[in-house]
Amino acid sequence: MPWQILAAHVVGAVNNDGRPRWPFIIVTVPRQSGKTTAAGAWAIERAFTVPNARVWYTAQTGQKAREKWLEVVNDFNRSPFAPMVKVLKTNGSESMEFARFNSAFRPHPPTEDSLHSMQSDLNLIDEAWAFDEPQADALMQAITPTQATRPHRQTIILSTVGTAASTWLHGLIDQGLAGAEDIFLLDYGIANDQDATDLDAVAASHPAFGYTLDMDSLKAGLRQLGPAGFARGYGNRRTGAREMLIHNSTWKACQTTDYMPANAPAVIGAAIDIERTETAIAAACWVGDTPMIEVIEVRPGTRWAPAKIEKYCKDLKDAPVVDNVGPSSTLHAELTRRGLPPMDIKTRELTTASAELLDRMTKTDADGNPAPAVRIRSSSHLDLAMAIVEKRRLGDGWTWQRRSQGGSIAALEAATLALHGLQNRQPADPKPQIF
Structure with a gap:
């Protein structure tokens, strides 16, 4: 398939010295895309072309790694190259032995001691969505030392995106999307703003559609998995x-x-992520009788935010809105010290603010069609927040659940606070003046 050919070009690209151009590659594709077949082809090519190559394959468990490795072996045994390779299938000693090149391709369990005293040139990690942070750390502790003296070292991660618990894989994907120089990311799937039940959109984003996958397959997948499971499995969206x-x-x-x-008379809302990884600033204003919300800043860290909020509020009449409990309490305190005390928001007001935004977003007309009573400027940060957010109980009401393994909802919190401030305007306290 075309995606497999493209990926093979990336995996096989070399520098002038013959070493891999991309030592660390992430390939993320939907289910039924043929990634195990592709991985097997890359492994066998490396064993044939690099003398003394040591190629290793792992998956979510040792048993799964063995099963997938056997699939590759069975496919290879039907090829004209089969007589050139000796296959050992004894449990614990599985190996494809390329005697002419003194190379080997073997499976291994994803454990810290699985490659102890071994060496490796190519490490393939399949189904990476299944690893949590401690498991991934143990796996990389197994792999990294084995590559230290190997000039052709390369690690390839293959996976469909995961659940909210797949923080290791999703963190690596986010680094790739952010342009990390040491990661090559090849990512196929539907966008955050696409409806996962739109089968035409899913088909257009699935690299195997029209080759090994057809519309009947997609219909069956949606019926069996439901919208959320289908979005992850066939849309490759977390x-x-x-x-x-x-x-x-x-x-x-x-x-x-x-x-x-x-020049709209806006109100500013701001929030710090529960992990303090980023701060979001949003604004809300009236456009006719309908409130409009726009996320205007989302940046890593927290220290930059007070000065930015001061700048945005310089020509505004209303105080910013920042929760004085939880991770944003430090931002609330710093703005107060700077002479820009935020609007006070109590527990009951916080639950009301969340419910009001949800009610406005989900409002329908008499026929049950969406008729939202709020306009929100498109934002990838809000798309992610809406994809992962859940409710949490707070007193007799509820608010957004900040603690999510899927990512940050700071943008949604900031938007909620900005809307609350707009609907409950409170003039900013004037700074004291000395005459």
Whole structure:
């Protein structure tokens, strides 16, 4: 398939010295794309072309790694190259031996001691979504030392995206999307703003559609897995193993590509992520009788935010809105010290703010069609937040669940607070002046 050919070019690319151009590659594709077949081809090519090559394959468990390795062996045994390779299948000693090149291709369990005293040139990690952070750390502790003295060292991670618990894989994908120089990312799947039940959209994003996959296969997958499972398995989109809090079509109906009107009397809301990895700033204003929300800044860290909020609020009449409990309490305190005390928001107001935004997003007309009472400028940060957010109980009400293994919801918190401030305007306290 074309995607396999493209991936093979990436995997096989070399520098002038013959070493791999990309030592660390992530390939993420939907289910039924043929990734195990591709991985087997890369492994066998390396064993044939690099003398003394040591090629290793692992998956979510040692048994799964062995089963997938045997699939590759069975396919290879039907090829004209089969007589050139000796296959050992004894449990614990499985190996494809390329005697002419003194190379070997073997499976191994994903454990810290599985490659002790071994060497490796190519390490293939399949189904990486299954590893949590401690398991992934142990696996990389096994792999990394084995490559230390090997000039052709290369690690390839293959997987469909995972559930909310797949933080290791998703963190690596995020680094690749951010342009990390030491990662080559090849990523196929539907966008966050695409409806996973739109089978034409899923088909257009699935690299095996029209080759080994047809529309009947997609229909069966949706019927068996449901929208959330189908979005992950066949759309290759990380939504967690549950339904989104609101349907994707409802979320899309709220969105606009329009910018907030210039010089609109806006209210600023801000929030720090529960892990303190990023801070988000949003603004809300009235456009006619409908509130509009725009996420205007999302950046790593926290120290940059107070000065930015001061700048945004310089010409505004209303105080910013920041929760004074939880991770954002430090931002609330710093703004107060700077003479820009945020609007106070109590527990009951926080639950009301969350419910009001949800009600506005999910409003329908008399026929039950989406008729949102809020306009939200499109934002990838909000797309992610809406894909992973859940409710948490707070007193007699609920608010957004900050603690999610799928990522940050700081943008959604900031948007919620900005809307609450807009609907409950509170003038900013004037800074004291000395005469």
